[in-house]
Amino acid sequence: MTEHTLSEAEYDAITDAAAHWCMRLHASDCTGEERQAFQQWHDAHPLHAFEYEAMLEIWDVAGDLPHPQSPAPAPPPSVGTPGKYPRSWRTLGVVAATCALALPLAAYTGWNLGWVPNAYQHFEATDNLRQVTLNDGTLVELNLGSELTYTHYRDERRVTLKKGEAFFTVRHDITQPFTVKAAEGRIRVTGTRFNVWMYEDKVRVNLIEGSVQVTSQGDLTHNVSYLRPGMQASYRQGDFAPQVSQTSANDSALAWRTGKLVLDDLPLSDALPLINRYLSAPVMLADSNTAAIRIGGVYDTRQVKNLVTSLPRVLPVYLTRNQDGNPVINSMPLQPPKS
Structure with a gap:
């Protein structure tokens, strides 16, 4: 089955619709029926979801724009693969115009007043x-x-x-x-x-x-x-x-900038933020005694996970896990812990 290629007019219509929904869902008078209609539109095609999420990103960075009293809806879950659809710069222009209408002012006035980015x-x-x-x-x-x-x-x-x-x-x-x-x-x-x-x-x-x-x-x-x-x-x-x-x-x-993490004789309390920056799950410290243990060395930023697992071989510590599954560094007691 041949995939339908959107025409320029169809793509413009989706961009315009995404801008419309971004404005309406941020409005204090948005109704439940409108939100339901938005969800149906959002789920109808992956590009609808992608364009709407792009609108939300730009709306979010326009921090100087006034927002309505009612909370904005949470962004809908990602649908499809965004990389398939190149983001058009028309998106920014439509959002600028949408935000300007919400003020309400002409889009060029929003730019001149420093409210809307170009x-x-x-x-x-x-x-x-x-x-x-x-x-x-x-x-x-x-x-x-x-x-x-x-x-x-x-x-x-x-x-x-x-x-x-x-x-x-x-x-x-x-x-x-x-x-x-x-x-x-x-x-x-x-x-x-x-x-x-x-x-x-x-x-x-x-x-x-x-x-x-x-x-x-x-x-x-x-x-x-x-x-x-x-x-x-x-x-x-x-x-x-x-x-x-x-x-x-x-x-x-x-x-x-050269792919290195340098720890210059730091206490673990200072080193862990530098280490955790490269980990999906942060490493924790068991207590203040553990936090005071010092560490040094030069490490590959791509291999920081291996650094954590190797700590018991270079420091007087052992690793456990807390109830959330995070690694915990413990200082070695006088007697090894019982299994």
Whole structure:
């Protein structure tokens, strides 16, 4: 049986319908009948689901747009293989127009006021390091298991680091600052080279060239730390301000760019966040005694799982599992535990 190839008009109709449903399902007056009709449309073809999910991604990054009081519906489950359907840039244009109608304003007014982006990109690196070029010409290197989105507004360029680690070489543009959101904090530059590492709510920023502003609370008007080359800032959720320190000449924070994880005589409490970044299930520590044990060495980032299983051969520890199935590192007692 021959697969039907969608015409340009049919594809446009699906894109328009996805934009319509994105607007209606975010509206406070959306009815149960409309939600049922949406679900029938969504399930009718894999491309319907794919286009709607693309709309939700772009709606989500448009953080300055006002949202209705009622909660937005959860994204429907993925259907089909997104890679089969190239995302059209028309998607962004339709969403911009949809959001503008919801304001309501003309789409061009949304761009002029800085509410609606004119470019959106999404990148992931899974099992390989990846280098990408953003729409503005900025170069980004992504570590394993990293994901980010980029949106270009009239007066600002914005990146959201969703997980992992990235090294940025930002194209200089003093009229359009470049902002990276990582956890609850923000990093702002106009043109520079810097690295952002994130695990759960922990973030570390290392500056190589230029200057950056860092805040731990998302507001770049208060409690801002200014970094110069050779400095780093660290924060986690709830911190009043980032902790700033000078890095050493042999700092290994960028070793990941060559596929290496360097642990420089660290206590396990500090090493585990660096290790867990590469694992699907995090390793836990049994107690404070275990947390104080130190570890060093240079490891292949692709083989971090093997590092965990080999720990009892290089440290006075043994491994167990907790009730969730996560590996737990325990310090070796004076007498071995009974089986």
